[in-house]
Amino acid sequence: MANGTNSGNGKTTLGERLAGVGDRIQGSEAWESIFRPGSPFRKGYTDSPRNRSYVVMNNVLYHLHAVKVKRHGVRLSYTLCLGGLTFFMFIVLTITGIFLMFYYRPTSPEAYVDIAALSTDVAFGQLVRNLHRWGAHLMVITVFLHMTRVFYHGAYKPPREFNWVVGVVLLFLTLLLSFTGYLLPWDQLALWAVTVGTNMGGYTPVFGDQVSFVLLGGIQVGGPTLLRFYVLHVLALPFIIVIFMSVHFWRVRKDGGISGPL
Amino acid sequence: MAEIPEHLLRRSAEAKAKALGVPVEQLMTEFLGEAAPAAATAAEPVASPASTATTTAPAAPVIPEGVRTQRMLTVVRAKAIQGAPREPSDKVSTWPHLLAIEFVALLVALGLLIVFSVYQDAPLLELANPNEQPNPSKAPWYFLGLQELLSYFDPQVAGVLIPGLGLAGLALIPYVDRNRSIRPADRKFAIMMFTFFVMAAAILTILGSFYRGPGFNFTFPWRDGIFFDL
Ligand code: HEM
Numbered sequence: 001m002a003n004g005t006n007s008g009n010g011k012t013t014l015g016e017r018l019a020g021v022g023d024r025i026q027g028s029e030a031w032e033s034i035f036r037p038g039s040p041f042r043k044g045y046t047d048s049p050r051n052r053s054y055v056v057m058n059n060v061l062y063h064l065h066a067v068k069v070k071r072h073g074v075r076l077s078y079t080l081c082l083g084g085l086t087f088f089m090f091i092v093l094t095i096t097g098i099f100l101m102f103y104y105r106p107t108s109p110e111a112y113v114d115i116a117a118l119s120t121d122v123a124f125g126q127l128v129r130n131l132h133r134w135g136a137h138l139m140v141i142t143v144f145l146h147m148t149r150v151f152y153h154g155a156y157k158p159p160r161e162f163n164w165v166v167g168v169v170l171l172f173l174t175l176l177l178s179f180t181g182y183l184l185p186w187d188q189l190a191l192w193a194v195t196v197g198t199n200m201g202g203y204t205p206v207f208g209d210q211v212s213f214v215l216l217g218g219i220q221v222g223g224p225t226l227l228r229f230y231v232l233h234v235l236a237l238p239f240i241i242v243i244f245m246s247v248h249f250w251r252v253r254k255d256g257g258i259s260g261p262l
Numbered sequence: 263m264a265e266i267p268e269h270l271l272r273r274s275a276e277a278k279a280k281a282l283g284v285p286v287e288q289l290m291t292e293f294l295g296e297a298a299p300a301a302a303t304a305a306e307p308v309a310s311p312a313s314t315a316t317t318t319a320p321a322a323p324v325i326p327e328g329v330r331t332q333r334m335l336t337v338v339r340a341k342a343i344q345g346a347p348r349e350p351s352d353k354v355s356t357w358p359h360l361l362a363i364e365f366v367a368l369l370v371a372l373g374l375l376i377v378f379s380v381y382q383d384a385p386l387l388e389l390a391n392p393n394e395q396p397n398p399s400k401a402p403w404y405f406l407g408l409q410e411l412l413s414y415f416d417p418q419v420a421g422v423l424i425p426g427l428g429l430a431g432l433a434l435i436p437y438v439d440r441n442r443s444i445r446p447a448d449r450k451f452a453i454m455m456f457t458f459f460v461m462a463a464a465i466l467t468i469l470g471s472f473y474r475g476p477g478f479n480f481t482f483p484w485r486d487g488i489f490f491d492l
Contacts, residue, residue, distance in 0.1 A: 040357075055357035065360060068353040074360050081367040088368050092375070112389045119383075130379035137492060138375065140404055151435070151456050154444030161436035168433040175404060182402050189491050191390035192399035196409060200421035220392065262444060 064249055066257060073258035078153075082146035083252075086174075087245065089139035096132040097234065104184070106230035108223045111186035136178050143174045155259035163251040166244055173241040180233040186226060194229070195221050266334070277331050281324065385491050397476045398489055406470030407463050413478060428459075 012020075025031055026043040035042045038054020045051060056062045072078060103122055104114045118125030147167060150156060156164035183194040198221065202212035217224030252258070275289040325331055354360075401409050411420035439452050446453065471490045475481035481489070 049355070052355040052357050055361075056355075062357065062361065065356040067356055069356050069360055071352045071354050074354055074363065076363055076367070081364065084364055085367060085371050088371060092372065109389055115386060119386075126383060127379055130382065130384050131375060133384035133492075134379055134382070135375055137403075138371075148456075148460060152446075152453065154449060154452075156436040157439070157442060157444060158436075164436050165433050168429065171432075172429060178404070179402060185384075185386055186390045187385075188387040188390060188394075188396055189385060191392065192396055193401050195395075196399050196401040197405055200405075200408065200412075200417070200425075203417040203421040205418060205422065222392065260444065262446065 066253055069257055070261075072261040078260065079258065080145070080149060082142050082149055086139055086142045086146055089135050089142060090241070090245070092135050093132060093139065094238070096128050096135065099128050100132055101234060106184070106227050108186060108226055111184060111226060115185045115187075136181060140174060140178050143171055147171060153259055153262065157259075160251070160255045160259060163248060163255060166248045166251065170241065170244050170248060173237060173244065177233065177237045177241065180229040180237065183221070183226060183229045184233065191221055194225070198225075270334075274332070274334065277329070280329075281326070387491075398474060398478050400470070400474070400478075400490065403467065403471055403490070403492065407466035409478070410466045410470035410474070 023043070026041075032042065036054070036058035038051045038058050039045065040055065053067045056065055056067045100118075103118060103125065105111060115129070118129050150164065150167065179194070179197060182197075183190045198212060198215050201215050202208045204211045213219065215225075215228075216222070217228045271293045272286075272290060275286050275293055278284075279286040279289050400406060408420060408425055411424060414420070415424075435456075439449075441449055441452065443449060472483045472488060473480055475486050475489045
């Protein structure tokens, strides 16, 4: 230690040695190749306006944001973080959902058996299932609250009209995702809730029967419905909603960032 | 300024002459007077085109259909191109101000979700049985408002027309509401309408969730219990 504050006896303490290791790791080429200039994890990070910009510009995730945002938009009381939390719930659901897919077969009656086995045979299985289910309900709630907050701020007014329309599509997709997922445990609750829900589609004038046949893959909720809802739930709908979310976030920025102040 | 080749000047003069209906040569002399820096005194070349423009025709002549014209580049002040009003804006760095708040919000939400999930298990009833319909059968909670409507209206109205119109109406809000102000005081009507529909949806959903029992008949949750699963 060149200029370290040695404890009186001339030996380096453990803390100092650890700090030295940390310094060397942070200074290594590998570390610097991962954390780009301006990253707070990089050696010699200082809080300067330039580094603050780099943090956002040099990171693919933070790059969702602009380097600078309106001061009032940062206040928690403006957006209540509701859009961001909706997005976060979607990420939590993706992660827990992938875990659940490892243990799930979309066939009748294996689907039910697999879900029941989560609580007995799988480490943290029940907890992850709970997270997925409560997270899904929470996402429906946050997306709805996000919509009402956007309305009360008049944030759908020009130039943000189209982003509101994208949002309505997102609301619809969120409900569809939740609804298709509701069938998957294949218990009495799932079967009959989805039966009641899809019956409404059957009331579509003129081609109601066709609509309900395409939805169910048959004339009533059964094995084919389960497979259909499964594919929609884990593949088709997430794919579509990610596209719409990308447009949504992009438009938030292109429309000049957060609306307001009021 | 660079010398403009004469054939370009002539083409431009011809096009302008055709549009304004003035002789080509008159415009040519004007152009040359303007373009040749040695021949011009400081004030004159600026003044002369302006005066012809005001006397003969409006500044931007109407170009006849099918005629391709070219414009010569001029120096335009940056402000006019960007068009962004340069009002002073009050901005802060995203890092750390916004990212820190988002991170805390994320942690709090995740924490609440985990705590709730540890103490409350997701429901799992018996295996699905198409021959045995539970009574009552309810849709997921976010559709219970619609199911509640089903007990007042024809299925085609409650199940198709109202949700369809609702969603379409929601999407059309920005195009129907032509009021540009975002001040709450200026949008009393819009706020009233929206609040009305949100409250209606909430009340219907609560009724469908907690006040409907076997046969989807009306019950009181404190009297007959709750017939509702998440
Ligand atoms: C999956 C669903 C959705 C996600 C992940 C999402 C995400 C976001 C995020 C992160 C923002 C930035 C501001 C904020 O956090 O409030 C935002 C803004 C916005 N959202 Fe959403 N949103 C969703 C659904 C909706 C819905 C249902 C609507 C309306 C019908 C909507 C309309 C808007 C509008 C107009 C803005 C701009 C608000 C402003 O400038 O103040 N979004 N959204």
